[in-house]
Structures are given as structure tokens and as C-alpha cells.
Amino acid sequence: MTAAPLDVHGLSAGYGPTRIIEDVTFHVPAGGRLAVLGRNGVGKTTLFASIAGQTKRYAGHVTLGALDITALDGSARALGGLGYVPQNRSIFQSLTVEENLQVGLKSRPRSAIEESYAMFPRLKERRKNLGSQLSGGEQQMLATARTILGQPTVLLLDEPLEGLAPVICDELMAALTALAADRTTTILLVEQRIKAALDFADDVIILERGRIAWQGTPAALDADQRVVERLLGVGH
Amino acid sequence: MTTDATVKARNAASLGRVRRSAAVDATAVVIILAAAALLYVLFPGSLALFTRMVAIMMLALSLDLVTGFAGIATLGHAALFGAGAYAAGILASKFGFTDPFAMLGVGAVAGALAGIVSSVVILRGRGLGQLVLSIAIVQLAHEAANKLSAWTGGSDGLSGIAPAPIFGLYRFDLWGRTAFILAVALLVVVFVLLRVIIRSPFGMLCRGIKQDPVRVRAMGAPVYGTLVKLYAIAGAVAGLGGALSAVATKVVGLDSLSFTLSAEALVMLVLGGVGKLFGALIGTFVFIWFEHLVAAINPFHWLTIVGVMLIVVVLFEPRGLTGAAEALWTRARGGRR
Numbered sequence: 001m002t003a004a005p006l007d008v009h010g011l012s013a014g015y016g017p018t019r020i021i022e023d024v025t026f027h028v029p030a031g032g033r034l035a036v037l038g039r040n041g042v043g044k045t046t047l048f049a050s051i052a053g054q055t056k057r058y059a060g061h062v063t064l065g066a067l068d069i070t071a072l073d074g075s076a077r078a079l080g081g082l083g084y085v086p087q088n089r090s091i092f093q094s095l096t097v098e099e100n101l102q103v104g105l106k107s108r109p110r111s112a113i114e115e116s117y118a119m120f121p122r123l124k125e126r127r128k129n130l131g132s133q134l135s136g137g138e139q140q141m142l143a144t145a146r147t148i149l150g151q152p153t154v155l156l157l158d159e160p161l162e163g164l165a166p167v168i169c170d171e172l173m174a175a176l177t178a179l180a181a182d183r184t185t186t187i188l189l190v191e192q193r194i195k196a197a198l199d200f201a202d203d204v205i206i207l208e209r210g211r212i213a214w215q216g217t218p219a220a221l222d223a224d225q226r227v228v229e230r231l232l233g234v235g236h
Numbered sequence: 237m238t239t240d241a242t243v244k245a246r247n248a249a250s251l252g253r254v255r256r257s258a259a260v261d262a263t264a265v266v267i268i269l270a271a272a273a274l275l276y277v278l279f280p281g282s283l284a285l286f287t288r289m290v291a292i293m294m295l296a297l298s299l300d301l302v303t304g305f306a307g308i309a310t311l312g313h314a315a316l317f318g319a320g321a322y323a324a325g326i327l328a329s330k331f332g333f334t335d336p337f338a339m340l341g342v343g344a345v346a347g348a349l350a351g352i353v354s355s356v357v358i359l360r361g362r363g364l365g366q367l368v369l370s371i372a373i374v375q376l377a378h379e380a381a382n383k384l385s386a387w388t389g390g391s392d393g394l395s396g397i398a399p400a401p402i403f404g405l406y407r408f409d410l411w412g413r414t415a416f417i418l419a420v421a422l423l424v425v426v427f428v429l430l431r432v433i434i435r436s437p438f439g440m441l442c443r444g445i446k447q448d449p450v451r452v453r454a455m456g457a458p459v460y461g462t463l464v465k466l467y468a469i470a471g472a473v474a475g476l477g478g479a480l481s482a483v484a485t486k487v488v489g490l491d492s493l494s495f496t497l498s499a500e501a502l503v504m505l506v507l508g509g510v511g512k513l514f515g516a517l518i519g520t521f522v523f524i525w526f527e528h529l530v531a532a533i534n535p536f537h538w539l540t541i542v543g544v545m546l547i548v549v550v551l552f553e554p555r556g557l558t559g560a561a562e563a564l565w566t567r568a569r570g571g572r573r
Contacts (some may be wrong), residue, residue, distance in 0.1 A: 075457065090450075
């Protein structure tokens with residue numbers, strides 16, 4: 001598995017006649033870690049859904065490695081190496097943990113599921129439980145593990161820490177940091193917990209009304225409290 | 237890095253899973269065989285009825301695959317059953333191929349082809365649209381069979397089917413013993429194969445599609461292609477049931493691809509429990525047995541009584557009889573899954 005760079009150029013997209021994101025352009029190098037920040041409703045989730053091919057595109061291009069995925073549907077994008085863990089997790093409630101993981105195997109052998117258990121030992125303990133019987137944190141681990149099993153070259157994580165207890169957040173972020181450490185996967189993270197996102201990322205973009213309002217490094221953002229307060233509405 | 241210990245642990249876990257699955261399958265097979273033996277001994281005069289039950293069980297199993305495991309709404313599934321029945325019947329009566337296994341094989345292939353054709357149409361719709369398309373398919377198939385009377389016998393039914401003895405040794409006797417034993421053997425094989433299929437990654441994918449097709453698509457899996465494959469498998473199973481019916485009863489009627497049979501199969505499935513395979517068997521058995529008993533006791537109002545039974549089951553145990561049994565078992569063990 002080798003990480004791929006992601007290029008988003010002039011992307012405008014939305015739902016039906018409603019444009020949510022407008023002329024968004026950014027580049028994430030292979031193995032890079034990008035945090036996408038912004039207040040609620042500025043288009044972060046729509047941006048990820050658009051990269052994953054789940055919205056209506058009005059303009060722009062998305063390139064994954066050498067592959068222009070703009071015209072591909074969601075399934076083909078996933079086969080091209082894009083992994084997407086949506087905000088609502090979307091685990092299969094009536095399948096067990098192990099069965100959920102099996103669905104994510106693509107053509108990999110069943111023994112690869114052990115990789116998920118190594119990453120999230122808690123899932124191994126719960127492997128016979130139905131998806132509906134898992135806590136929010138466990139569901140997030142499962143959704144993340146299932147996507148990673150498909151060996152994506154670019155991984156989109158939409159608010160993985162939302163609604164989770166601090167101890168679970170730490171566990172999840174530790175696993176993601178370990179995944180990111182070997183730089184075999186390019187990771188884009190939407191997160192409301194700004195400190196966790198900045199600790200994780202190499203670069204940051206901040207969205208405002210569907211457009212990129214600020215772009216830079218975590219250190220630069222950290223040093224500019226006016227940007228943080230204006231675009232994120234918080235001091236961190 | 238993968239160590240020897242990790243590999244050994246993985247192999248042991250995998251072996252454990254295989255053993256547990258095999259144990260469940262073996263238990264199911266024992267239950268089916270024991271029930272069949274009991275029926276054979278206790279009701280030797282009703283073997284034709286039980287053989288018919290097994291044929292319809294195949295239809296219900298097939299329906300469970302597409303509805304219970306993939307969430308496709310259909311009220312036209314008898315088209316696949318009828319395709320198998322007519323293919324086997326025509327093979328024997330028009331072409332003189334009377335080997336029962338050839339008839340069953342042709343029935344399964346015809347069912348699979350009918351399944352593929354049906355799926356191409358039905359999967360274009362969603363929800364109510366799917367239901368309407370499925371009804372249209374079974375009505376069209378019914379009408380086509382009626383019009384092609386030179387091949388199908390039309391409303392008189394297709395007769396002149398005389399299956400040869402199995403392996404040249406076992407004749408299809410008047411009491412239906414041979415047909416019943418053949419039916420039970422086929423049921424066991426089909427049931428185990430379906431259990432293997434639903435446990436496979438393909439089966440998991442189908443269940444995933446039922447819950448969230450958008451997510452499955454986003455994971456890079458082909459939703460449409462997977463459902464067409466599933467429909468082909470379901471068609472083969474239903475077609476095999478139809479062919480079994482032709483072999484056992486030596487006649488194929490228009491009712492084998494009727495809307496009524498499609499709807500009854502759905503009722504049997506709901507009665508037994510959707511998405512459990514075993515529910516299809518139990519639902520079919522209870523429905524036909526109950527219908528048989530009630531019709532004998534009260535030939536005028538038996539449908540009313542069957543209707544009341546269905547209302548009671550659906551209202552008080554929407555998961556069907558197997559769901560009720562599971563709930564009782566769980567309560568008896570004092571835990572929950």
C-alpha cells in the first residue's frame with residue numbers, strides 16, 4: 001500500500017440546485033495529513049462527500065494520484081483507493097462486528113481482519129456483537145477499521161471524535177496517529193475538536209461559507225488567534 | 237511484521253469459526269432429516285403433500301435470499317419457480333429427456349436465467365416501484381405460458397411428464413416415497429449451500445446492501461452486479477423447486493407461476509421469519525400444514541382462519557415463528573445476544 005496525493009481543483013458541489021461548496025482548491029501530498037476545520041454548516045461534510053462522489057458537482061476536478069476521479073461514481077472512486085468514513089459512521093447494524101469487517105475486505109483474505117483487531121483490540125472483544133449493540137466509540141472504531149481494511153491510499157475521516165468520551169477519543173486518535181506515522185495513507189480529517197486536529201495534521205484549511213478562508217500549518221494557525229476566533233469562533 | 241505466533245493464532249481463530257459454522261449446519265441438517273423421517277413414518281399417506289411442501293420451501297428459501305438478505309421487494313417470485321417447472325416439464329414431455337437429475341438441472345438453469353432477466357427489470361425500481369415491476373413480470377410470465385399452449389399446455393397444464401427411475405433403479409412410486417426422499421436430499425444440499433453463501437463475504441455484502449447501499453457503493457463494491465448475481469442464485473434455487481414439483485407431480489400448471497403463489501410464498505416467509513433461511517422452511521411447513529388441516533376441518537371458511545392466524549403472528553411476533561423461538565430461547569438462557 002502506497003499513499004497517493006490528492007488534488008482538489010476549483011471544486012463546486014452541492015445537493016440538487018443548492019451549491020454548498022464553491023471553488024475549493026487544495027493539495028495534499030502523498031502521506032500528508034490535512035485537517036479541515038470550520039464552524040457548523042460551512043460545508044466540511046459536503047466537501048468530503050463531494051470528494052467521495054456522493055454529491056452533485058458543478059465545476060472542478062478531483063485527482064487521486066495520477067487518476068482523475070472527477071467523472072467516476074462513488075464505487076469506482078473507492079476502488080481507485082479512496083476510503084471514506086462518514087460522519088454518521090454507517091456501520092451495518094444487523095451484522096456483527098466481524099461481519100461488518102468482512103464486507104470491507106474487498107478481495108483481501110479473511111485473515112486480514114486480524115489487522116483491524118490489532119489496531120482496535122476492543123473490536124476483537126466485541127467481534128460477535130451486532131453493530132447495533134456497540135457504543136458510539138466502538139461504532140466509530142468499526143467504521144474506521146472497516147474502511148482501512150480496504151487499504152485506501154487516501155482516507156477521509158469526517159468528525160471521528162464526535163460525541164465520544166475523552167478516553168475513547170484518545171484511543172481512536174492514538175490508532176490514527178499510528179496509522180499516519182508510516183505515511184502509507186494520505187489522511188484528511190474533519191474535526192470539531194480543534195486541538196486534536198491540529199496535533200494530528202501537517203496542514204490545515206478552514207472553510208467559511210463553502211469556500212477556503214484560510215490555509216496554512218497548525219503552527220501558523222496556533223500563532224494567529226484572530227483567525228481562530230474569527231473563523232472557528234473559539235479560542236483553543 | 238507477522239510473526240509465527242500471529243499466523244498460528246489467525247489459523248486457530250479461522251479453524252474455530254469453520255468448526256462452529258459446521259456444527260450449526262450439521263445441527264440444521266439433523267433437524268431437517270429427523271423431521272423428514274418422522275413425517276415419513278407417521279404420515280406415509282401424505283408424502284405427496286410433503287414433497288410439494290419441500291418444493292415450495294425452495295421457493296421460500298429463494299425469496300428469503302432476495303428479500304430477507306438483500307432487501308429487494310418482490311411479489312413476482314413465482315416466475316422463477318414456474319420457469320424451472322416448465323423447463324423441466326418441457327424437457328421431459330417434448331424432448332423425451334426424462335432423467336430426473338437432467339430435469340432438475342435444466343429447471344435450476346432456467347430459474348437462474350429467469351432470475352437474471354427479472355433482476356435486470358426489478359432492480360430498475362425501488363420500493364413500491366420494485367413491487368409493481370415484480371408483479372408485472374409474474375403476470376407476463378403467466379400470460380406467456382397461457383398463450384404458448386403448444387409448449388406449456390396452457391390452462392390445461394403440461395402433462396405427459398414421466399420421469400425415469402433415479403439411477404435407473406428407484407421408480408417414482410404411487411405413494412410418493414421416492415419423490416419425497418429425493419426432495420429431502422435436495423433440500424438438505426440446497427440449505428447447506430445457502431448457509432455457506434450467506435456466510436461468505438458475498439453474503440455479507442448482500443446484507444450490507446440491504447442496510448445501506450450507498451455505503452456499500454462508497455466502499456467500492458458493485459451493488460447492482462452483486463444483486464444480479466444473488467438473483468441468479470435465488471433463481472436457480474426457485475427453479476430447482478419448480479423442477480422438483482414437476483418431477484414429483486408429473487404435471488405443471490399455470491398456478492406454478494402465478495401472482496397468488498408469489499404472494500403466498502411471501503406470507504410463508506413472513507410467518508416463519510425473514511432473513512433466517514430456517515424461517516422459510518418453518519413458515520412453509522406451518523402455512524401449508526395449517527391450510528391442509530383447516531381446509532379439511534372447515535372447507536368453507538378455512539381461508540378466514542388462515543388469515544386470522546397470519547394477523548396474530550404478524551401483530552404479536554413480527555419477526556415470525558423463528559423470531560419467537562429465538563426470543564424464548566434467549567429468555568430461557570437469561571441473556572441477550
